[in-house]
Amino acid sequence: MPDIFVNYRSSDEDTGAALIERELSRRFGSERVFRASKSIKVGRRFPQELLTAVRRSSVLIAVIGERWADARAADGSRALDDPEDWTRREIVEAFESGALVVPVLIGRARLNRHDLPPELAELADCQYRRLDTRNADGDLTRIGDDLADAVPRLAEAEREIARSAEAAGDVANRVGRVDGSVVQARDYTHRQSGGIGNVGGDVGTFINNASGPVNTGSGPQHNDLRSGGVQFNGDGGSFSGNYVERGTAQQWSDGRRPEREGRDR
Template sequence: MPDIFVNYRTDDEDTTATLIERELSRRFGTDRVFRASKSIGIGQAFPRELLTAVRRSSVLLAVIGRHWSAARTADGRRALDDPEDWTRREIIEAFESGALVVPVLVGRTTRLDRHELPAELARLADCQYRRFDNRDAESGLRRLGDDLAEAVPRLAEAEGRITRELGGDESLRADGRTDGGTVQIRDYRHEQSGGVGAVGGDLGTYINHAGGPVHTGSGTQHNTIRNGGVEFHGDGSNYVERGTVTNDFGDRRDRGERRR
């Protein structure tokens, strides 16, 4: 069940909405943050899933940019005045369900004027907002997450649980998941002194402080002592001599391999 519903208008600040959702998912867990294009699965009933998620959420973040209120329907009407406009419907549903509604004003000049809003949305202008500037995105995301963790204790608990499961190592938070999700190589730290080890899943094999001949290819390795070094022959030869590494793989056509 989501705690945070990210509301936005397509072609206004959908990129910023995605950025906010991904950061909050990283921090609190992906299942706790709802964004329509991420959270509604293929073939599911779009209206039902949207309205159910809004009703079950504790917070709705209304991401609002410069073009939010100026958007038009296909027949030229202002979208906010259209009862079928999803951006409008989600916000009204959040108010009716008692969710905390937080306008996130994108950019330094975006404003909300209650006199420019339809009557059903006028109270949105009275809600305490947060301003988000892409030029200072990192601190803005951190502040927004801190505010949400304070406002919704379940989120603080979820964050603490994720941190404990990761052993307090923030570098392992690759995609907000602790259930076997993807870990980027650049985010993975493994401490081992010497030897050969495997880095989680499909990330590969590493060699730390190798003290002798090591072959990482698929061919047969033959070791031959030479003057000044060691020679390795396999499916292509590798040899080390006086600190220089040379790779000779020959022509793949000779081995019947297809070039990519």
């Protein structure tokens, strides 16, 4: 049984309605949010389905865009003035059943009493919320928070979803724009008992508990710890890389071959 009925005009803001429905379904459960194109099963009689869902819902979200009040019926007359217009009928039914009616204005839409037929005049008195694509995440969160505060059953449904996700080991979070890969912190464990270097982003060298010769840079590197010396093979010009001398890791990038301490100096 739905708790939230999403009312909208398909010629006005069906995209905004879908966005609102998906966010509320994520928070409270899909079965608690009714949107006609999602919730009415194939072959069902939509007049009965619509009216039954409105009467059983605690909240009706009236999604109102800039074309909402001026939308036209098939005969060219204004749709809101037609008693059989479904957008109008659903809102009237919600008022009659005592549901909480929340207008959600999309973008720059306005809701003026003089634009409404007498049967819908009460809609202009309802405290509205706004959904702007420039602040969609924040606006959707606020709408969900308001509904959870207004309808305790929704708040409990949200807590139950969170408990189920925790019991299943799911991780619920949000990630902004990412260029690359994302790894859940719980899925990655790193233990370091030794090593050199730091890895930042995709740049850097990290050596952990090496048990043999280490070779990084543009040319071969030979470590001769028995004689205390180091040999380098490269392009004969500038050098940049890492080397090990007498068991100590070194690094250089100044374009010069590093000087070595020892008997060959």
